[in-house]
Amino acid sequence: MKGIDTPQYDQVVLAGKKIAIVVTRWNKFIVDKLLQAATEHLIANGIAESDIVTIMCPGAYEVPLMCQHVAASKKYDAIITLGAVIRGGTPHFEYVAGECSAGVMRVSLDTGLPIAFGVLTVDDEKQALDRCGVGEKSENKGEESAACVLEMLCAISSL
Numbered sequence: 001m002k003g004i005d006t007p008q009y010d011q012v013v014l015a016g017k018k019i020a021i022v023v024t025r026w027n028k029f030i031v032d033k034l035l036q037a038a039t040e041h042l043i044a045n046g047i048a049e050s051d052i053v054t055i056m057c058p059g060a061y062e063v064p065l066m067c068q069h070v071a072a073s074k075k076y077d078a079i080i081t082l083g084a085v086i087r088g089g090t091p092h093f094e095y096v097a098g099e100c101s102a103g104v105m106r107v108s109l110d111t112g113l114p115i116a117f118g119v120l121t122v123d124d125e126k127q128a129l130d131r132c133g134v135g136e137k138s139e140n141k142g143e144e145s146a147a148c149v150l151e152m153l154c155a156i157s158s159l
Contacts, residue, residue, distance in 0.1 A: 009150050011046045013157045018051045019149060020076040022066045024083030024119070026059045033132040034082040034118060034142030041146035060085045060119050061096050064103025071111040078149040082142055083119040084128050097121040114152035118145030 019042055023035055035054065042052055053076070057066040060083045067079050081104055087093040100119055108115040118141050122128045133140035 007147070007151050007154070009045055010154045010157070013154050014046045014150060016051065017047060017077040017153060018053070018075060019047055019078050019080060019146075020070045021052065021054045021080045021082060022063055022070065023054055023056055024059050024063065025056060027084035027086065027128065030084040030120070030125075030128045030132050031082055033134060034084075034120075034140065034145075036142070037133060037140040038080055038082060038118065038142035038146040041143045042150070045146075045150055047150075059083070059096070060100040063100050063119060064107055067104055067107045067115060068111075071107055071113045071115075076113070078114040078116070078153055080116045080142075080145045080149055081119050082145065084132075085119060085121050086125060086128055087123045093121075114149050114156065116145035116148040116152075118142055 021035060021038060023031055039052060043049055055066060055070060057063060063081050063083060067081065070076055070079055085093060085097045101117060104115055104117050120128050120131050120141060131139060131141045
């Protein structure tokens, strides 16, 4: 992973944790690669496949509301959000990306639930491909988002 080393997780803390992955339907060819990497990282680091639930929503604008309902269900210990908002020729990008980011943060702060923001906000398809492990760069923001929630679960449990 670029920019941060993968921490050593406390397997005792992570045992039995349930993770919801909220995934958008837009830009499926990118988002599927983020989801695959996130799921693989969770499983490789002690989260049982049966404790990972993927929840689809239409697009990035709807992600915060879906996270709010997931958090309210009290069934999950953390949430990973995955999607891709690619800039176009209109201001639509700014509205969608900004509201998605702010809404996810609000849900996390309001509920105290760790939520990783894995919704790509990029200028073009090439940047999106680079961030899902397909392009010239070998990083995957899905994997990084999974690492984020695992680290947060461990850090919060140590308080």
